[in-house]
Amino acid sequence: MDATHPQTGHPIRVAMVARAVFPLHGYGGIERHVYHLTKYLTQLGVVVTLYVQSLPPNATPGDLRPHAIETLRYDYTSPILPPNGVIGRQINFPIYSWRIGRRVARHVLHSNFDVVHTQGLCAFGYAAARHRDPRLQTTPFVANPHGMEEFRTSDRIKWLAYAPFRFLYAYGHRQADRAIATDSCTKDDLPRYLGVDPARVVVIPSAIDVAECLSQVRSELRTALRFRLGLTSGNPILLSVGRLEPNKGFDVLIAALARLRDELPPNWRWLLVGSGSARTALEQQIREAGIAEHTVLVGRLSDEELHSLYEEIDLFVHPTRYEGSSLVTLEAMIHRRPVVASAIGGIPDKVFPGRNGLLVKPGDVDDLTAQLRAALAARAQWSEWGAESERIVRSTFDWPVVAQQTLALYHELLAGNHTSHPTRSG
Structure with a gap:
Protein backbone atom coordinates (compact mmCIF):
# COMPACT_ATOMS: atom_id res chain seq x y z
CA MET A 1 0.00 0.00 0.00
CA ILE A 208 10.80 -4.18 17.29
CA ASP A 209 13.10 -3.48 14.38
CA VAL A 210 14.39 -6.95 13.55
CA ALA A 211 17.21 -5.81 11.29
CA GLU A 212 18.35 -3.23 13.84
CA CYS A 213 18.31 -5.71 16.73
CA LEU A 214 20.31 -8.37 14.92
CA SER A 215 22.80 -5.86 13.50
CA GLN A 216 23.84 -4.90 17.04
CA VAL A 217 25.29 -8.32 17.85
CA ARG A 218 29.08 -8.11 18.07
CA SER A 219 31.29 -11.19 18.22
CA GLU A 220 33.89 -9.40 20.34
CA LEU A 221 31.20 -8.35 22.83
CA ARG A 222 29.87 -11.91 23.00
CA THR A 223 33.36 -13.13 23.92
CA ALA A 224 33.88 -10.34 26.46
CA LEU A 225 30.50 -10.96 28.09
CA ARG A 226 31.13 -14.70 28.35
CA PHE A 227 34.25 -14.09 30.42
CA ARG A 228 32.99 -11.05 32.31
CA LEU A 229 29.81 -12.79 33.47
CA GLY A 230 31.30 -16.24 33.99
CA LEU A 231 29.29 -17.92 31.25
CA THR A 232 31.99 -20.13 29.80
CA SER A 233 30.91 -23.07 31.95
CA GLY A 234 27.31 -22.04 32.72
CA ASN A 235 24.60 -24.51 31.78
CA PRO A 236 21.79 -23.63 31.44
CA ILE A 237 21.98 -19.83 31.34
CA LEU A 238 18.76 -18.01 32.22
CA LEU A 239 18.26 -14.30 31.48
CA SER A 240 15.81 -11.68 32.74
CA VAL A 241 15.74 -8.03 31.67
CA GLY A 242 13.85 -5.13 33.20
CA ARG A 243 13.76 -2.33 35.73
CA LEU A 244 14.55 -3.57 39.22
CA GLU A 245 11.16 -2.60 40.61
CA PRO A 246 8.55 -4.67 42.51
CA ASN A 247 6.14 -4.87 39.57
CA LYS A 248 8.68 -6.83 37.49
CA GLY A 249 8.34 -9.87 39.75
CA PHE A 250 12.02 -10.73 40.09
CA ASP A 251 11.43 -11.56 43.76
CA VAL A 252 9.01 -14.26 42.59
CA LEU A 253 11.65 -15.70 40.27
CA ILE A 254 14.25 -15.75 43.05
CA ALA A 255 11.83 -17.73 45.24
CA ALA A 256 11.16 -20.18 42.40
CA LEU A 257 14.86 -20.68 41.65
CA ALA A 258 15.50 -21.32 45.34
CA ARG A 259 12.98 -24.15 45.22
CA LEU A 260 14.59 -25.58 42.08
CA ARG A 261 18.15 -25.19 43.31
CA ASP A 262 18.67 -28.90 43.96
CA GLU A 263 17.03 -29.93 40.67
CA LEU A 264 19.12 -27.67 38.44
CA PRO A 265 22.53 -28.69 37.05
CA PRO A 266 25.40 -27.68 39.33
CA ASN A 267 26.66 -24.90 37.02
CA TRP A 268 23.42 -23.09 36.12
CA ARG A 269 23.38 -19.30 35.85
CA TRP A 270 20.72 -16.60 36.14
CA LEU A 271 21.57 -13.16 34.75
CA LEU A 272 19.46 -10.15 35.70
CA VAL A 273 19.97 -7.08 33.51
CA GLY A 274 18.64 -3.72 34.70
CA SER A 275 18.77 -1.14 37.45
CA GLY A 276 16.26 0.27 39.89
CA SER A 277 15.17 0.92 43.45
CA ALA A 278 14.69 -2.76 44.34
CA ARG A 279 18.28 -3.82 43.70
CA THR A 280 19.36 -3.89 47.37
CA ALA A 281 16.29 -5.88 48.42
CA LEU A 282 16.83 -8.35 45.57
CA GLU A 283 20.49 -8.81 46.48
CA GLN A 284 19.52 -9.63 50.05
CA GLN A 285 16.83 -12.07 48.92
CA ILE A 286 19.31 -13.78 46.58
CA ARG A 287 21.77 -14.30 49.43
CA GLU A 288 19.07 -15.60 51.79
CA ALA A 289 17.78 -17.95 49.06
CA GLY A 290 21.23 -19.53 48.74
CA ILE A 291 21.56 -18.85 44.99
CA ALA A 292 24.14 -16.03 45.06
CA GLU A 293 26.87 -18.18 43.49
CA HIS A 294 24.58 -18.81 40.49
CA THR A 295 23.25 -15.25 40.08
CA VAL A 296 24.72 -12.16 38.44
CA LEU A 297 23.08 -8.76 38.76
CA VAL A 298 24.50 -7.30 35.60
CA GLY A 299 23.22 -3.73 35.85
CA ARG A 300 22.44 -1.71 32.76
CA LEU A 301 23.84 -2.68 29.37
CA SER A 302 24.14 -0.83 26.10
CA ASP A 303 21.97 -2.00 23.21
CA GLU A 304 24.93 -3.73 21.59
CA GLU A 305 25.85 -5.48 24.83
CA LEU A 306 22.29 -6.63 25.47
CA HIS A 307 21.70 -7.98 21.97
CA SER A 308 25.05 -9.73 22.08
CA LEU A 309 24.12 -11.24 25.45
CA TYR A 310 20.84 -12.63 24.09
CA GLU A 311 22.97 -14.81 21.83
CA GLU A 312 24.76 -16.34 24.83
CA ILE A 313 21.77 -17.46 26.91
CA ASP A 314 19.52 -20.52 26.80
CA LEU A 315 16.17 -19.42 28.26
CA PHE A 316 14.53 -16.01 28.73
CA VAL A 317 12.40 -15.63 31.90
CA HIS A 318 10.08 -12.65 32.37
CA PRO A 319 8.15 -12.99 35.67
CA THR A 320 6.45 -9.57 35.58
CA ARG A 321 3.38 -8.84 37.72
CA TYR A 322 1.94 -6.44 35.16
CA GLU A 323 3.12 -5.37 31.74
CA GLY A 324 2.33 -3.48 28.59
CA SER A 325 3.40 -5.01 25.31
CA SER A 326 6.80 -6.31 26.58
CA LEU A 327 9.40 -5.40 24.01
CA VAL A 328 12.13 -7.28 25.89
CA THR A 329 10.19 -10.48 25.27
CA LEU A 330 10.21 -9.74 21.54
CA GLU A 331 13.93 -8.99 21.67
CA ALA A 332 14.67 -12.36 23.24
CA MET A 333 12.41 -14.05 20.70
CA ILE A 334 14.13 -12.57 17.64
CA HIS A 335 17.35 -14.07 18.98
CA ARG A 336 15.63 -17.48 18.76
CA ARG A 337 15.23 -17.94 22.49
CA PRO A 338 12.49 -19.93 24.24
CA VAL A 339 10.52 -17.89 26.78
CA VAL A 340 8.89 -18.48 30.17
CA ALA A 341 6.81 -15.39 30.97
CA SER A 342 3.80 -14.15 32.89
CA ALA A 343 0.41 -14.38 31.19
CA ILE A 344 -0.19 -10.65 31.57
CA GLY A 345 -0.44 -7.60 29.31
CA GLY A 346 0.48 -8.35 25.72
CA ILE A 347 2.66 -11.37 26.47
CA PRO A 348 0.02 -14.05 25.62
CA ASP A 349 0.00 -12.66 22.06
CA LYS A 350 3.69 -13.51 21.81
CA VAL A 351 4.33 -16.61 23.92
CA PHE A 352 2.32 -19.72 23.08
CA PRO A 353 2.64 -22.68 25.47
CA GLY A 354 4.32 -25.63 23.83
CA ARG A 355 5.16 -23.63 20.68
CA ASN A 356 7.81 -21.17 21.80
CA GLY A 357 7.70 -21.30 25.59
CA LEU A 358 5.40 -21.43 28.59
CA LEU A 359 3.10 -18.97 30.36
CA VAL A 360 2.89 -18.38 34.11
CA LYS A 361 0.30 -16.91 36.46
CA PRO A 362 1.73 -13.51 37.42
CA GLY A 363 3.05 -13.30 40.97
CA ASP A 364 2.52 -17.03 41.64
CA VAL A 365 5.68 -18.71 42.97
CA ASP A 366 4.14 -22.17 42.80
CA ASP A 367 3.17 -21.82 39.14
CA LEU A 368 6.48 -20.24 38.14
CA THR A 369 8.33 -23.10 39.84
CA ALA A 370 6.18 -25.64 38.02
CA GLN A 371 6.56 -23.98 34.62
CA LEU A 372 10.32 -23.62 34.98
CA ARG A 373 10.50 -27.28 35.93
CA ALA A 374 8.43 -28.13 32.83
CA ALA A 375 10.62 -25.96 30.62
CA LEU A 376 13.77 -27.65 31.92
CA ALA A 377 12.23 -31.05 31.29
CA ALA A 378 11.50 -29.96 27.68
CA ARG A 379 15.01 -28.71 27.03
CA ALA A 380 15.34 -30.88 23.94
CA GLN A 381 12.64 -28.69 22.37
CA TRP A 382 14.28 -25.34 23.13
CA SER A 383 15.84 -25.06 19.68
CA GLU A 384 12.45 -25.68 18.06
CA TRP A 385 10.78 -23.21 20.43
CA GLY A 386 13.43 -20.61 19.57
CA ALA A 387 12.84 -21.01 15.84
CA GLU A 388 9.12 -20.48 16.41
CA SER A 389 9.88 -17.37 18.47
CA GLU A 390 11.75 -15.91 15.53
CA ARG A 391 8.95 -16.77 13.09
CA ILE A 392 6.34 -15.07 15.30
CA VAL A 393 8.35 -11.85 15.51
CA ARG A 394 9.15 -11.65 11.81
CA SER A 395 5.55 -12.27 10.74
CA THR A 396 3.76 -10.01 13.22
CA PHE A 397 6.02 -7.78 15.33
Whole structure:
Protein backbone atom coordinates (compact mmCIF):
# COMPACT_ATOMS: atom_id res chain seq x y z
CA MET A 1 0.00 0.00 0.00
CA ASP A 2 1.38 3.41 -0.96
CA ALA A 3 1.18 6.61 1.06
CA THR A 4 -1.05 8.52 -1.37
CA HIS A 5 -4.14 10.22 0.04
CA PRO A 6 -7.13 8.31 -1.43
CA GLN A 7 -9.02 11.52 -2.24
CA THR A 8 -6.45 14.23 -3.00
CA GLY A 9 -3.65 12.15 -4.52
CA HIS A 10 -0.89 13.88 -2.52
CA PRO A 11 1.25 12.08 0.07
CA ILE A 12 -0.53 11.59 3.40
CA ARG A 13 0.59 14.24 5.90
CA VAL A 14 0.64 13.19 9.56
CA ALA A 15 1.16 15.20 12.73
CA MET A 16 2.88 12.75 15.12
CA VAL A 17 2.37 14.21 18.61
CA ALA A 18 4.52 12.88 21.46
CA ARG A 19 6.50 14.10 24.43
CA ALA A 20 9.82 12.50 23.58
CA VAL A 21 11.50 10.47 20.87
CA PHE A 22 14.64 8.34 20.65
CA PRO A 23 17.46 9.29 20.24
CA LEU A 24 16.74 12.94 20.95
CA HIS A 25 15.28 12.59 24.44
CA GLY A 26 15.89 9.13 25.82
CA TYR A 27 15.87 5.38 25.39
CA GLY A 28 12.54 4.21 26.82
CA GLY A 29 9.93 2.08 25.14
CA ILE A 30 7.62 4.92 24.10
CA GLU A 31 10.54 6.98 22.81
CA ARG A 32 11.63 4.07 20.64
CA HIS A 33 8.06 3.42 19.50
CA VAL A 34 7.72 7.00 18.23
CA TYR A 35 11.13 6.78 16.57
CA HIS A 36 10.45 3.55 14.70
CA LEU A 37 6.91 4.49 13.72
CA THR A 38 8.11 7.82 12.34
CA LYS A 39 11.09 6.22 10.61
CA TYR A 40 9.12 3.50 8.82
CA LEU A 41 6.13 5.66 7.90
CA THR A 42 8.56 8.13 6.36
CA GLN A 43 10.18 5.31 4.39
CA LEU A 44 6.73 4.39 3.06
CA GLY A 45 6.29 7.94 1.77
CA VAL A 46 4.17 9.44 4.57
CA VAL A 47 5.04 13.08 5.30
CA VAL A 48 5.48 13.05 9.09
CA THR A 49 5.85 16.20 11.19
CA LEU A 50 7.02 15.26 14.66
CA TYR A 51 5.85 17.30 17.67
CA VAL A 52 8.00 16.76 20.78
CA GLN A 53 9.40 18.61 23.79
CA SER A 54 12.34 20.98 23.49
CA LEU A 55 15.57 19.31 22.38
CA PRO A 56 18.41 18.88 24.87
CA PRO A 57 21.75 20.53 24.08
CA ASN A 58 23.77 18.78 21.37
CA ALA A 59 20.89 16.43 20.51
CA THR A 60 21.47 14.50 17.29
CA PRO A 61 18.65 12.77 15.41
CA GLY A 62 20.68 9.84 14.09
CA ASP A 63 18.71 8.36 11.19
CA LEU A 64 15.45 9.94 12.38
CA ARG A 65 14.34 11.94 9.36
CA PRO A 66 10.76 13.24 9.67
CA HIS A 67 9.55 16.01 7.37
CA ALA A 68 9.93 18.47 10.24
CA ILE A 69 10.39 18.54 14.02
CA GLU A 70 8.31 21.04 16.03
CA THR A 71 9.27 21.51 19.68
CA LEU A 72 7.69 22.98 22.80
CA ARG A 73 8.81 23.47 26.39
CA TYR A 74 7.85 20.61 28.74
CA ASP A 75 9.50 21.31 32.11
CA TYR A 76 7.71 23.95 34.20
CA THR A 77 8.54 22.61 37.69
CA SER A 78 12.34 22.41 37.96
CA PRO A 79 14.17 23.02 40.23
CA ILE A 80 11.29 22.89 42.72
CA LEU A 81 10.02 19.47 41.63
CA PRO A 82 11.57 16.75 39.45
CA PRO A 83 9.92 17.18 36.05
CA ASN A 84 8.98 13.49 35.74
CA GLY A 85 8.28 12.70 39.39
CA VAL A 86 4.75 11.78 40.38
CA ILE A 87 3.75 15.39 41.07
CA GLY A 88 5.98 17.08 38.49
CA ARG A 89 4.72 14.86 35.71
CA GLN A 90 1.10 15.65 36.53
CA ILE A 91 1.82 19.36 36.27
CA ASN A 92 4.15 19.36 33.28
CA PHE A 93 2.55 16.81 31.01
CA PRO A 94 -1.02 18.24 30.97
CA ILE A 95 0.31 21.75 30.33
CA TYR A 96 2.55 20.47 27.56
CA SER A 97 -0.27 18.40 26.06
CA TRP A 98 -2.70 21.34 26.16
CA ARG A 99 -0.27 23.74 24.49
CA ILE A 100 1.00 21.38 21.82
CA GLY A 101 -2.55 20.20 21.09
CA ARG A 102 -3.57 23.79 20.37
CA ARG A 103 -0.56 24.26 18.11
CA VAL A 104 -1.38 21.14 16.11
CA ALA A 105 -5.03 22.22 15.89
CA ARG A 106 -4.04 25.53 14.30
CA HIS A 107 -2.10 23.68 11.61
CA VAL A 108 -5.00 21.30 11.00
CA LEU A 109 -7.35 24.27 10.51
CA HIS A 110 -4.92 25.57 7.89
CA SER A 111 -5.16 22.18 6.09
CA ASN A 112 -1.54 21.29 6.80
CA PHE A 113 -2.29 17.74 7.99
CA ASP A 114 -4.48 14.84 6.91
CA VAL A 115 -4.16 12.76 10.10
CA VAL A 116 -3.29 13.57 13.72
CA HIS A 117 -1.65 10.68 15.59
CA THR A 118 -0.98 11.17 19.33
CA GLN A 119 1.07 9.15 21.80
CA GLY A 120 0.13 8.76 25.48
CA LEU A 121 -1.26 11.79 27.31
CA CYS A 122 -0.66 13.97 24.24
CA ALA A 123 -4.15 12.85 23.20
CA PHE A 124 -5.65 15.10 25.88
CA GLY A 125 -4.56 18.46 24.49
CA TYR A 126 -5.60 17.79 20.92
CA ALA A 127 -8.85 16.16 22.05
CA ALA A 128 -9.73 19.29 24.03
CA ALA A 129 -9.06 21.51 21.02
CA ARG A 130 -11.09 19.20 18.78
CA HIS A 131 -14.00 19.22 21.20
CA ARG A 132 -14.10 23.03 21.14
CA ASP A 133 -13.87 23.43 17.37
CA PRO A 134 -16.12 21.16 15.26
CA ARG A 135 -14.05 21.95 12.15
CA LEU A 136 -11.32 19.66 13.50
CA GLN A 137 -13.70 16.70 13.45
CA THR A 138 -13.22 16.22 9.72
CA THR A 139 -9.52 15.35 10.14
CA PRO A 140 -8.94 11.77 11.40
CA PHE A 141 -7.58 11.52 14.93
CA VAL A 142 -5.65 8.39 16.01
CA ALA A 143 -4.47 7.93 19.62
CA ASN A 144 -2.11 5.37 21.10
CA PRO A 145 -2.30 5.05 24.93
CA HIS A 146 0.62 2.60 25.31
CA GLY A 147 1.07 0.60 28.54
CA MET A 148 -1.16 2.64 30.88
CA GLU A 149 0.94 1.84 33.95
CA GLU A 150 -0.97 4.49 35.93
CA PHE A 151 -4.10 2.33 35.64
CA ARG A 152 -2.39 -0.89 36.76
CA THR A 153 -0.22 0.15 39.70
CA SER A 154 -0.81 -1.70 42.98
CA ASP A 155 0.68 1.23 44.94
CA ARG A 156 -2.33 2.93 46.56
CA ILE A 157 -0.52 6.22 47.09
CA LYS A 158 0.55 6.35 43.46
CA TRP A 159 -2.95 5.27 42.39
CA LEU A 160 -4.51 8.20 44.25
CA ALA A 161 -1.82 10.64 43.14
CA TYR A 162 -2.36 9.78 39.49
CA ALA A 163 -6.18 10.17 39.59
CA PRO A 164 -6.18 13.51 37.69
CA PHE A 165 -3.70 12.11 35.19
CA ARG A 166 -5.92 9.08 34.55
CA PHE A 167 -8.95 11.32 34.03
CA LEU A 168 -7.20 13.38 31.34
CA TYR A 169 -5.74 10.25 29.76
CA ALA A 170 -9.19 8.66 29.47
CA TYR A 171 -10.79 11.86 28.19
CA GLY A 172 -8.25 12.26 25.39
CA HIS A 173 -8.60 8.72 24.08
CA ARG A 174 -12.40 8.72 24.18
CA GLN A 175 -12.38 11.59 21.66
CA ALA A 176 -10.20 9.78 19.11
CA ASP A 177 -11.62 8.24 15.95
CA ARG A 178 -9.41 5.22 16.60
CA ALA A 179 -7.57 4.22 19.78
CA ILE A 180 -4.80 1.70 19.27
CA ALA A 181 -4.46 -1.39 21.43
CA THR A 182 -1.00 -2.83 21.07
CA ASP A 183 -2.10 -6.46 21.54
CA SER A 184 -5.25 -8.45 20.83
CA CYS A 185 -5.34 -9.79 24.37
CA THR A 186 -5.33 -6.25 25.82
CA LYS A 187 -7.84 -4.57 23.50
CA ASP A 188 -10.56 -4.77 26.17
CA ASP A 189 -8.37 -2.63 28.47
CA LEU A 190 -9.20 0.48 26.44
CA PRO A 191 -12.97 0.29 27.07
CA ARG A 192 -12.35 -0.91 30.64
CA TYR A 193 -9.83 1.71 31.79
CA LEU A 194 -10.38 4.58 29.36
CA GLY A 195 -14.04 4.27 28.45
CA VAL A 196 -13.23 4.08 24.73
CA ASP A 197 -16.08 2.88 22.51
CA PRO A 198 -15.13 -0.72 21.59
CA ALA A 199 -16.07 0.03 17.98
CA ARG A 200 -13.22 2.55 17.86
CA VAL A 201 -10.52 0.19 19.13
CA VAL A 202 -8.07 -1.16 16.58
CA VAL A 203 -5.23 -3.59 17.29
CA ILE A 204 -1.84 -2.64 15.86
CA PRO A 205 1.06 -4.29 17.70
CA SER A 206 4.02 -2.61 19.28
CA ALA A 207 7.04 -3.90 17.46
CA ILE A 208 10.80 -4.18 17.29
CA ASP A 209 13.10 -3.48 14.38
CA VAL A 210 14.39 -6.95 13.55
CA ALA A 211 17.21 -5.81 11.29
CA GLU A 212 18.35 -3.23 13.84
CA CYS A 213 18.31 -5.71 16.73
CA LEU A 214 20.31 -8.37 14.92
CA SER A 215 22.80 -5.86 13.50
CA GLN A 216 23.84 -4.90 17.04
CA VAL A 217 25.29 -8.32 17.85
CA ARG A 218 29.08 -8.11 18.07
CA SER A 219 31.29 -11.19 18.22
CA GLU A 220 33.89 -9.40 20.34
CA LEU A 221 31.20 -8.35 22.83
CA ARG A 222 29.87 -11.91 23.00
CA THR A 223 33.36 -13.13 23.92
CA ALA A 224 33.88 -10.34 26.46
CA LEU A 225 30.50 -10.96 28.09
CA ARG A 226 31.13 -14.70 28.35
CA PHE A 227 34.25 -14.09 30.42
CA ARG A 228 32.99 -11.05 32.31
CA LEU A 229 29.81 -12.79 33.47
CA GLY A 230 31.30 -16.24 33.99
CA LEU A 231 29.29 -17.92 31.25
CA THR A 232 31.99 -20.13 29.80
CA SER A 233 30.91 -23.07 31.95
CA GLY A 234 27.31 -22.04 32.72
CA ASN A 235 24.60 -24.51 31.78
CA PRO A 236 21.79 -23.63 31.44
CA ILE A 237 21.98 -19.83 31.34
CA LEU A 238 18.76 -18.01 32.22
CA LEU A 239 18.26 -14.30 31.48
CA SER A 240 15.81 -11.68 32.74
CA VAL A 241 15.74 -8.03 31.67
CA GLY A 242 13.85 -5.13 33.20
CA ARG A 243 13.76 -2.33 35.73
CA LEU A 244 14.55 -3.57 39.22
CA GLU A 245 11.16 -2.60 40.61
CA PRO A 246 8.55 -4.67 42.51
CA ASN A 247 6.14 -4.87 39.57
CA LYS A 248 8.68 -6.83 37.49
CA GLY A 249 8.34 -9.87 39.75
CA PHE A 250 12.02 -10.73 40.09
CA ASP A 251 11.43 -11.56 43.76
CA VAL A 252 9.01 -14.26 42.59
CA LEU A 253 11.65 -15.70 40.27
CA ILE A 254 14.25 -15.75 43.05
CA ALA A 255 11.83 -17.73 45.24
CA ALA A 256 11.16 -20.18 42.40
CA LEU A 257 14.86 -20.68 41.65
CA ALA A 258 15.50 -21.32 45.34
CA ARG A 259 12.98 -24.15 45.22
CA LEU A 260 14.59 -25.58 42.08
CA ARG A 261 18.15 -25.19 43.31
CA ASP A 262 18.67 -28.90 43.96
CA GLU A 263 17.03 -29.93 40.67
CA LEU A 264 19.12 -27.67 38.44
CA PRO A 265 22.53 -28.69 37.05
CA PRO A 266 25.40 -27.68 39.33
CA ASN A 267 26.66 -24.90 37.02
CA TRP A 268 23.42 -23.09 36.12
CA ARG A 269 23.38 -19.30 35.85
CA TRP A 270 20.72 -16.60 36.14
CA LEU A 271 21.57 -13.16 34.75
CA LEU A 272 19.46 -10.15 35.70
CA VAL A 273 19.97 -7.08 33.51
CA GLY A 274 18.64 -3.72 34.70
CA SER A 275 18.77 -1.14 37.45
CA GLY A 276 16.26 0.27 39.89
CA SER A 277 15.17 0.92 43.45
CA ALA A 278 14.69 -2.76 44.34
CA ARG A 279 18.28 -3.82 43.70
CA THR A 280 19.36 -3.89 47.37
CA ALA A 281 16.29 -5.88 48.42
CA LEU A 282 16.83 -8.35 45.57
CA GLU A 283 20.49 -8.81 46.48
CA GLN A 284 19.52 -9.63 50.05
CA GLN A 285 16.83 -12.07 48.92
CA ILE A 286 19.31 -13.78 46.58
CA ARG A 287 21.77 -14.30 49.43
CA GLU A 288 19.07 -15.60 51.79
CA ALA A 289 17.78 -17.95 49.06
CA GLY A 290 21.23 -19.53 48.74
CA ILE A 291 21.56 -18.85 44.99
CA ALA A 292 24.14 -16.03 45.06
CA GLU A 293 26.87 -18.18 43.49
CA HIS A 294 24.58 -18.81 40.49
CA THR A 295 23.25 -15.25 40.08
CA VAL A 296 24.72 -12.16 38.44
CA LEU A 297 23.08 -8.76 38.76
CA VAL A 298 24.50 -7.30 35.60
CA GLY A 299 23.22 -3.73 35.85
CA ARG A 300 22.44 -1.71 32.76
CA LEU A 301 23.84 -2.68 29.37
CA SER A 302 24.14 -0.83 26.10
CA ASP A 303 21.97 -2.00 23.21
CA GLU A 304 24.93 -3.73 21.59
CA GLU A 305 25.85 -5.48 24.83
CA LEU A 306 22.29 -6.63 25.47
CA HIS A 307 21.70 -7.98 21.97
CA SER A 308 25.05 -9.73 22.08
CA LEU A 309 24.12 -11.24 25.45
CA TYR A 310 20.84 -12.63 24.09
CA GLU A 311 22.97 -14.81 21.83
CA GLU A 312 24.76 -16.34 24.83
CA ILE A 313 21.77 -17.46 26.91
CA ASP A 314 19.52 -20.52 26.80
CA LEU A 315 16.17 -19.42 28.26
CA PHE A 316 14.53 -16.01 28.73
CA VAL A 317 12.40 -15.63 31.90
CA HIS A 318 10.08 -12.65 32.37
CA PRO A 319 8.15 -12.99 35.67
CA THR A 320 6.45 -9.57 35.58
CA ARG A 321 3.38 -8.84 37.72
CA TYR A 322 1.94 -6.44 35.16
CA GLU A 323 3.12 -5.37 31.74
CA GLY A 324 2.33 -3.48 28.59
CA SER A 325 3.40 -5.01 25.31
CA SER A 326 6.80 -6.31 26.58
CA LEU A 327 9.40 -5.40 24.01
CA VAL A 328 12.13 -7.28 25.89
CA THR A 329 10.19 -10.48 25.27
CA LEU A 330 10.21 -9.74 21.54
CA GLU A 331 13.93 -8.99 21.67
CA ALA A 332 14.67 -12.36 23.24
CA MET A 333 12.41 -14.05 20.70
CA ILE A 334 14.13 -12.57 17.64
CA HIS A 335 17.35 -14.07 18.98
CA ARG A 336 15.63 -17.48 18.76
CA ARG A 337 15.23 -17.94 22.49
CA PRO A 338 12.49 -19.93 24.24
CA VAL A 339 10.52 -17.89 26.78
CA VAL A 340 8.89 -18.48 30.17
CA ALA A 341 6.81 -15.39 30.97
CA SER A 342 3.80 -14.15 32.89
CA ALA A 343 0.41 -14.38 31.19
CA ILE A 344 -0.19 -10.65 31.57
CA GLY A 345 -0.44 -7.60 29.31
CA GLY A 346 0.48 -8.35 25.72
CA ILE A 347 2.66 -11.37 26.47
CA PRO A 348 0.02 -14.05 25.62
CA ASP A 349 0.00 -12.66 22.06
CA LYS A 350 3.69 -13.51 21.81
CA VAL A 351 4.33 -16.61 23.92
CA PHE A 352 2.32 -19.72 23.08
CA PRO A 353 2.64 -22.68 25.47
CA GLY A 354 4.32 -25.63 23.83
CA ARG A 355 5.16 -23.63 20.68
CA ASN A 356 7.81 -21.17 21.80
CA GLY A 357 7.70 -21.30 25.59
CA LEU A 358 5.40 -21.43 28.59
CA LEU A 359 3.10 -18.97 30.36
CA VAL A 360 2.89 -18.38 34.11
CA LYS A 361 0.30 -16.91 36.46
CA PRO A 362 1.73 -13.51 37.42
CA GLY A 363 3.05 -13.30 40.97
CA ASP A 364 2.52 -17.03 41.64
CA VAL A 365 5.68 -18.71 42.97
CA ASP A 366 4.14 -22.17 42.80
CA ASP A 367 3.17 -21.82 39.14
CA LEU A 368 6.48 -20.24 38.14
CA THR A 369 8.33 -23.10 39.84
CA ALA A 370 6.18 -25.64 38.02
CA GLN A 371 6.56 -23.98 34.62
CA LEU A 372 10.32 -23.62 34.98
CA ARG A 373 10.50 -27.28 35.93
CA ALA A 374 8.43 -28.13 32.83
CA ALA A 375 10.62 -25.96 30.62
CA LEU A 376 13.77 -27.65 31.92
CA ALA A 377 12.23 -31.05 31.29
CA ALA A 378 11.50 -29.96 27.68
CA ARG A 379 15.01 -28.71 27.03
CA ALA A 380 15.34 -30.88 23.94
CA GLN A 381 12.64 -28.69 22.37
CA TRP A 382 14.28 -25.34 23.13
CA SER A 383 15.84 -25.06 19.68
CA GLU A 384 12.45 -25.68 18.06
CA TRP A 385 10.78 -23.21 20.43
CA GLY A 386 13.43 -20.61 19.57
CA ALA A 387 12.84 -21.01 15.84
CA GLU A 388 9.12 -20.48 16.41
CA SER A 389 9.88 -17.37 18.47
CA GLU A 390 11.75 -15.91 15.53
CA ARG A 391 8.95 -16.77 13.09
CA ILE A 392 6.34 -15.07 15.30
CA VAL A 393 8.35 -11.85 15.51
CA ARG A 394 9.15 -11.65 11.81
CA SER A 395 5.55 -12.27 10.74
CA THR A 396 3.76 -10.01 13.22
CA PHE A 397 6.02 -7.78 15.33
CA ASP A 398 8.59 -6.35 12.90
CA TRP A 399 8.34 -2.59 12.35
CA PRO A 400 8.02 -2.70 8.54
CA VAL A 401 4.94 -4.93 9.02
CA VAL A 402 3.45 -2.71 11.71
CA ALA A 403 4.08 0.51 9.76
CA GLN A 404 2.11 -0.96 6.86
CA GLN A 405 -0.78 -1.72 9.23
CA THR A 406 -0.67 1.86 10.51
CA LEU A 407 -0.73 3.20 6.96
CA ALA A 408 -3.71 0.95 6.20
CA LEU A 409 -5.54 2.50 9.17
CA TYR A 410 -4.84 6.00 7.82
CA HIS A 411 -6.24 4.96 4.43
CA GLU A 412 -9.35 3.54 6.07
CA LEU A 413 -10.03 6.76 7.96
CA LEU A 414 -9.26 9.03 5.01
CA ALA A 415 -11.64 7.03 2.86
CA GLY A 416 -14.41 8.31 5.11
CA ASN A 417 -14.76 5.53 7.71
CA HIS A 418 -14.46 8.03 10.53
CA THR A 419 -17.07 7.51 13.14
CA SER A 420 -17.03 3.82 13.98
CA HIS A 421 -15.61 0.55 12.83
CA PRO A 422 -15.76 -3.01 14.18
CA THR A 423 -12.87 -3.92 16.45
CA ARG A 424 -10.30 -5.79 14.38
CA SER A 425 -6.95 -7.40 14.84
CA GLY A 426 -3.79 -5.88 13.42
